[in-house]
Every structure is written in C-alpha cells, then in structure tokens.
Amino acid sequence: xxxxxDDLWQVRRMRTQDVAAVLEIERSSYSHxxxxxxxxxxLRVGYRAWVVDxxxxxxxxxxxxxxxxxxAHLLNLCVAESARGHGAAGRLLDVVIARAAAENAxxxxxxxxxxxxAARRLYARYGFETRGRRPNxxxxxxxxxxxxxxxxxxxx
Ligand SMILES: CC(C)(COP(=O)(O)OP(=O)(O)OC[C@H]1O[C@@H](n2cnc3c(N)ncnc32)[C@H](O)[C@@H]1OP(=O)(O)O)[C@@H](O)C(=O)NCCC(=O)NCCS
Numbered sequence: 001x002x003x004x005x006d007d008l009w010q011v012r013r014m015r016t017q018d019v020a021a022v023l024e025i026e027r028s029s030y031s032h033x034x035x036x037x038x039x040x041x042x043l044r045v046g047y048r049a050w051v052v053d054x055x056x057x058x059x060x061x062x063x064x065x066x067x068x069x070x071x072a073h074l075l076n077l078c079v080a081e082s083a084r085g086h087g088a089a090g091r092l093l094d095v096v097i098a099r100a101a102a103e104n105a106x107x108x109x110x111x112x113x114x115x116x117x118a119a120r121r122l123y124a125r126y127g128f129e130t131r132g133r134r135p136n137x138x139x140x141x142x143x144x145x146x147x148x149x150x151x152x153x154x155x156x
Contacts, residue, residue, distance in 0.1 A: 009091040014049035014062060016040070021059040022051065025080045032139045034076065039064075047075065050095055052088045063092040065100070065108075072100035072154070074110035077119075089122055097126075101154050108154055111147040113138055120148075128152045 014022065019039045026033040042049060042064050049064045061079035065072055074096060079088045100108050111134065112119050128150040137147035 008054050009052050009060070009086075009088050010055060011050050011052050011091050011095045014043065014051045014064075016043060018051050018059055018062070019043075022062050025059065025061065025078055026076075028081065029078050031141065042075070048096070048099055050092060052079070052092050061088045061092060063096050065096050067100050067103045067105050070104065070106050072096070072103075072105040072108040074108060077110075084118070090126070093122070093126055097152070097154060101156050105154055107151050109149065109151045111137060111149055113145055114148055115145065123150055123152075126152060 019036060022039060023033075023036050026039075039049075047064050047066050050062060051059045052061045052063075053059050059080075060083040061077075063077045064075040066075060067073075074093075077089055077092060077096075079092075097108060108128075109131075110123070110128070112123065114120075129152070130148050131151050132149040134147040134149060136144035138145040
C-alpha cells in the first residue's frame with residue numbers, strides 16, 4: 001500500500017472483521033506482538049479501538065485505549081510500515097484524545113520503549129511528558145527492557 005497524503009486518513013471504530021488485517025500489521029511491527037485473542041478480548045470487554053485507513057482501503061494502523069474513572073491508557077498504537085511518516089498515528093491519537101476528553105478523563109497515560117525513537121518523537125510532539133520508568137517491563141531479544149511512562153493532561 002502506498003502512503004496517503006496527511007489529510008486523507010480516516011479513523012473509524014475497529015470491528016471484529018478488522019482483526020485479521022490488524023494482526024498482520026501487529027506481527028510485522030513488533031518483536032513481541034499481541035495475539036489474535038488479545039485483540040478479540042479487548043473488543044469484547046469494551047476497550048475503545050479504532051483503525052485508520054484511506055477512503056475505505058485496507059487498514060493502515062490502529063489504536064486501542066482503556067478509558068475509566070478519570071484516566072485513559074493508550075494500550076497500543078501502530079501503523080503499517082508502508083504507511084509511516086505521513087501522520088496516520090497522529091490522526092489516531094487525535095481521536096483517542098478527543099474520546100478521552102468526551103469521557104471526562106483528565107490524563108492519558110502510555111508506556112513506550114526508551115529505544116523507540118519514532119514513537120517518542122510523536123508523543124513529544126503531542127505534548128506527552130515522561131512521568132516515570134517501569135523497570136524490565138518489555139520482553140526483549142536479550143532479556144527485558146524498561147518502559148518509560150508518559151502522560152498528557154487532557155484539557156477540554
Ligand atoms: C510510532 C508509530 C506509530 C508512528 O506512526 P506514523 O504514522 O509514522 O507517525 P508520524 O507520521 O507522526 O511519524 C512519527 C515520527 O516517525 C518518523 N518516521 C517513522 N517511520 C518513518 C518512515 N518509515 N518514514 C518516514 N518517517 C518515519 C516521522 O518522521 C516522525 O518523526 P518527526 O515527528 O520527527 O517528523 C509507527 O512508527 C509505528 O507503528 N511503529 C511500530 C509500533 C510502535 O512502536 N508503536 C508505538 C508503541 S508505544
């Protein structure tokens with residue numbers, strides 16, 4: 001798939017039928033991908049989930065979040081390698097932040113690998129700040145890797 005100009009991305013709710021396409025992106029993007037079951041469980045328990053695509057074409061990325069009792073957590077944000085660098089993740093983040101605000105969340109939290117430079121640049125651009133570090137949080141080829149905990153205060 002060729003990448004779309006930055007203004008042509010469309011975000012919609014993730015459906016069960018999207019999971020196969022989502023899983024393909026997940027498996028090619030992460031060294032330790034989520035299983036199919038995790039995605040189905042997320043949809044079943046009512047986590048908020050979206051996909052981004054270009055005018056009804058194949059899924060280019062997705063985001064999942066939990067929003068409850070004044071806090072939102074970004075659980076997964078991923079864009080297919082062929083679509084990166086064109087703002088798709090930003091369109092997804094815009095929707096997550098708007099949804100969190102609509103559900104009265106005051107802050108949006110996420111974890112990121114310190115080594116994930118593309119993601120950290122994206123989150124910095126969106127005003128996320130580092131709040132802490134979870135030691136040995138992520139599996140890594142050579143043992144474990146810490147997670148940085150980032151958050152952004154949501155203003156309505
Ligand atoms: C992090 C991620 C979601 C960003 O998605 P994206 O749609 O490329 O986001 P953007 O277009 O806003 O680009 C984000 C940054 O990465 C850079 N980038 C990443 N991949 C790129 C590529 N293939 N080509 C060009 N630029 C790229 C962009 O230049 C941009 O940096 P900038 O802010 O300095 O300009 C995507 O790289 C990804 O899915 N990575 C694998 C999964 C992952 O790590 N998710 C985050 C978990 S916390």
